[in-house]
Amino acid sequence: MEGTGGDSSSSTASLNQWRHDSSRIFQFYLDKTTPHLVYRWIGTFVLAILYALRVYYVQGFYIVSYGLGIYMLNLLIGFLSPLVDPEMEPSDGPLLPTKGSDEFKPFIRRLPEFKFWYATTKAFCIAFCMTFFSMFDVPVFWPILLCYWFVLFFLTMKRQIMHMIKHKYIPFSMGKQKYSGKKQSSASSGSNSRAD
Structure with missing residues (x-):
């Protein structure tokens, strides 16, 4: 034993x-x-296209797609929202500037880009796997779900954009700012060294 x-x-x-x-x-x-x-992101978009083709080919799993869309909308809101909401109670963490004279504080997302990508990719993988099980294929009238999702999307985005305007922040940046140093002086020093 x-x-x-x-x-x-x-x-x-x-x-x-x-x-x-x-x-x-x-x-x-x-x-x-x-x-x-x-x-x-290219890999995730390829996965999303494969999922869309699978749903189109099978002509079903609209509830799974609707749930995926709601989850993606939730992730997008987290990606576009600041870590600390200025409307909530102030905290010890960094806050968004509210006046032009305030010190510059960078925008810190509630959901960082990598976690947004990872959650998106994982959601598409799970939804794709769910399309192989018939118990998730609930018969519904899909145009109603699609219209409802668009209404939710536009109302949520309107609220988020109004929040951005009110608190004056932009959740996107195009990378680090680049400065053009003294290019003329380096070119002129190179020509002076050739003259020597």
Whole structure:
């Protein structure tokens, strides 16, 4: 009897070790994708197109698509929202400037870009897998769901844009500002060295 208890604990230990190793390998490859912003999003859009083609080909799973759309809208709102909402109670963290004379504070998202990408990709993978199980194919009249999703999208975006205007922040930046140093002086010093 002691042998059977030992076998189950060793198999549990080996299962935990395998889970830990696979988690580390997955995290290693996930970390390698961090600097490749464009390629990550291209891969996600290819996955989204595959999902859309699957739904179109099967002509079903509209509830899954609607749930995916609502989840994506929730992620988008988190991506466009500041970490600390100025309308809420002030906190110890960085706040958005409310006046022109306030000190510049960078926009910090509630949902960072990498987590937004990861959650989006994972959602498309899960939704794609759900299309292979008929229990998720609930018969609905899809135009009503589509209209309702558009109404939700426009109302939510209107509220978010009004929040941006009220608190004067823009959630997008085009990278670091670049300064054009003294290019003329380096060119003239190069011509002076040639003259010597």
